[in-house]
């Protein structure tokens with residue numbers, strides 16, 4: 037017989053030996069998922085035999101995790117900004133870095149007294165940005181644009197799960213036709229793919245299981261910013277905003293792209309790790325931009 041306490045100890049040992057730095061946390065999540073309850077209450081029965089079916093479930097999850105499969109995909113859901121999102125192969129896992137982007141958009145709305153802003157989230161993926169904005173700004177009109185057929189079901193499910201109505205658009209953000217479908221927006225927000233060609237050759241095992249199309253931003257990682265900024269500029273009202281997330285050391289390049297395309301008042305923000313992670317700019321009026 038394997039007791040519940042022994043099972044827990046084994047799970048931690050296997051994950052630690054597999055080189056998972058966060059093995060304690062991962063072991064806890066796996067136990068909680070299999071037992072369907074929180075760890076302290078699982079361990080009140082630590083000398084009891086672990087039920088066969090639960091043990092099989094734990095074994096399966098531990099095997100995957102030990103091979104570097106993302107914990108978030110194993111659990112099937114993950115928290116972002118205090119809300120729960122379904123995740124799996126086909127969507128980028130919501131990262132805490134992206135909460136910085138959400139906060140920046142919320143601050144723009146507050147500072148400019150936008151009570152019912154029209155906002156488009158480009159490359160929406162799991163919908164963590166679009167859904168969170170709608171939760172935080174119930175009067176906003178939110179559009180979530182996503183190309184991937186694999187991601188769209190997650191986006192719909194996450195809106196349903198969080199009980200919000202957002203407008204989900206299946207389309208390519210790099211196409212003029214998609215951009216032409218939306219106009220008069222107050223804010224465009226996007227966490228587009230931004231990894232460089234070099235980054236893509238050195239992905240962490242976990243990240244290599246995430247969709248390439250959500251990660252790969254071209255040779256220097258900046259393809260999406262270069263295309264989206266002029267293309268979607270027309271969908272913004274004068275004085276509207278673009279807010280972008282980007283990767284390490286891309287702040288200057290993204291700021292330049294915004295300035296070159298007629299955005300000023302560029303505001304940068306650091307994420308919780310101290311990396312400059314987001315930039316927002318304000319669309320200057322047509323005459324000023326051209327003249």
Ligand code: GLN
Pocket residue numbers: 128131133227228229230231243250251252
């Ligand atoms: N932050 C992700 C990573 O480092 C990349 C996300 C993206 O390209 N938008 O893996």
